[in-house]
Amino acid sequence: MIKEVLGIERIRMLYLQLLYRCNFDCIFCYHGERLKWRDGYTLTEAKNLLHLLRTEYDLQAITLLGGEPFVYKNLAEVLRYSKEDLDLTIDICTNAYRIEKQLRQSGRHIDLLRVSLDGMEELNDRLRREGGFASAMRGLELARELGVTTSGTMTVNSWNVDDVIPLAYRLQEAGVSRLNLHSVRVVGNAEEHPELALDAPSFARIHEVLETLRNAADLRIELRLDPDLETGTVEGDKSCEIPIEGDRLDRIEADPRGGLSCSCFAVGNDRNAFWYDKAANRIEYRPTDQDEVAAYLAAKA
Template identity: 50%
Template sequence: MIGEVTGIRKIRMLYLQLLYRCNFECLHCFHGKRLQHADAFTADEAVKLLTLMRELYDTEAVTLLGGEPFVYKDLAQVVRYAKRELGLRVEICTNGYRIERRLTEIAPHLDLLRVSLEGIGSTNDHIRKFGSYQSALSALDVARGLGVRTGATMTVTSRNINEVLPLARTLEHYEVEQLKLHCLRPVGHAADHPELLVTDSAAYVRLRDQLQNAALTIEVIVDEDLSEHGAPDVRAPADGPTEIERIEADPRGALTMSCKAVGRDSHAFWYDKLADHIVHRPSANDELTFEIPNVVYGRA
């Protein structure tokens, strides 16, 4: 259905939000009040969607997230199916809080563990949860011991923009391969915390200069909205066969192509869990009608 409506024939990665439930209530979380909702994929629904994406859109990889994927009881089953049966590259994005036992269980089938951090020590813990910083570092250390490649994500805010470089250096010590920096968008909990927004775009210029002059060994990937003039306006081609980097499925089955539309209920497509197919449900505010641009990433 996506191909018939948009011309898109290949979707490289599925971001699969297995559930809304989380053991954190982060100040910037785009889910906001939905963290309390019970919506979730069953293991059967998850593997059916993965199979559908593999068969119809030649999907090569899946990132499992939530909510918090490590509180999802059937995580190991989904990970094993994605790797063994479908041959997908499997990544997990996690807060890294007390995940060591379950991480050890799935490590043989995991290609990348990506841990979310929001600064050093108390800066991270204030945004996320007390004790979460040390727990995340412990998870990275365990992953290293298990031979699992690791990355990290950070949402840049007014409170942590000065800790991006110190965090990058700390992550180098744990042999983390990549730090991905996201731009904060005022949806979910972030809409209730406008003080987290970076209002001085010159701060982004200083951040980029620091990163470029730091001679880091870790790769730093930056959302290009973290720049003085914002990101270029990049949209999917209007017609003809093409491909996109990713699509995200929320726990209800709503599918979103642009990261800038995630959390805004701007989805034009749904995965119908009962019928096991994708349907087009256009609306006056969907991402196709609004022509919401894609997020552009580049190296710092």
Template identity: 50%
Template sequence: LLGGEPFIYRDLAQVVRYAKRDLGMQVEICTNGYRIERRLTEIAPDLDLLRVSLEGIGTTNDKIRKFGSYRSALSALEIAQQLGLRAGATMTVTSRNIDEVLPLARTLQHYGVEQLKLHCLRPVGNAADHPELLVNDGTAYTRLRERLASAELDIEVILDEDLSELGAPDSCLPAGGPVEIERIEADPRGALTMSCKAVGKDSHAFWYDKLTDHIDHRPSATDELTLAVPDVVYGRV
């Protein structure tokens, strides 16, 4: 369950309970962790993983999120730890926070966080208006990987392959087209997107019609299948 921010959805508890108890699904929530303690305690019995999105340490995070959001996120992780709830974190690497990846990883270890997932910043949405946040120096990623590899962390660090030594493949689609889809992201309109790199670009080829309970294929010249938009591939440090 992604956002926006899923914890502001008033029926979140019912959705989590239905997905877990009625459908037997694994339930993971990605949240900014801002003032979610009460609702987190409510849904914890049906939640498999809480993933908190952070953009750095202290004020670095708060300048992108809001004032107080860093401390609030750590409070949520502390509650998760007390509840015995598995926790992970995600961070989008930018020119302003790349030097805080390792300190953040060490901080998260103290809260029992199992995994830190690092994403490459893509110029979509608000990021398109802030090109200064892009990491244009490719050697910066090399230095980051070297620091992480030598840090002997207890937390697992996973890299979006755009941050890897060879970079991500140009296309993740097999020669004959997609055979199996591992993930689908659905937005409130019913748009279904298969690639993280296509999310936010309105390049979806499929729609879910809520009234008829049917998925429609609506191809276009700019959809993710026609353009062969690759998905995000992850690798361990």
């Protein structure tokens, strides 16, 4: 159905939210109250969706998300199936809280372990969960021992801008290859903390920090920025377009209910036009006048 509506023949990456549940309750999490929802994929549903996208859209890679993917009881089997049966490249985005047992069990199937941290220990644990920083460091250390490539993800907000530099160095010491910097979105839990939003002075400070990092001869970790951080757009959500090149969609995200989002404009906002019907194992088009596809087609007209 995506093919019929958007002319898509290939999809590079599926971001698969296996479940909403999480062992953290970060104060900026865009899921908000949905962290309490029980929606999620059964093992069969997850495998069906992966197989459908692999066979019909030549899917090449997946990023497993939550909630917290290591809370998902069938994670090991999803990883095994994705790697051994479908030959997909596998990233997993995690808070790395007490994941050592599962990492030892399934590390061979993981191409990239993306660990979320939002500052040095005191601030990170204030934003996320007490003990989260130390546990993440243990997870990164084990991944290094197992030969699993790691990266870091930081949600930049008005509180943690000055922790970007020390965190980059700390992650480099831990053997992390890359640090991804994302802008906080004032949705979900962050609606209760509007002070976290980035304003013009915050963006100015971010660019001072980035300039320092780029000029640091002893910093080798790769930095990747969201477009809104790169350009200094305060309301970055509005610039999230559907990433189509020719007949290829760069990424699509599946939420635990089956909602499929093609742009970050729709993620967490229920502005998706496509749905994966779990029972029927098919993708459906359910358009509204406010969805991301309507906005995309209007812009193309």
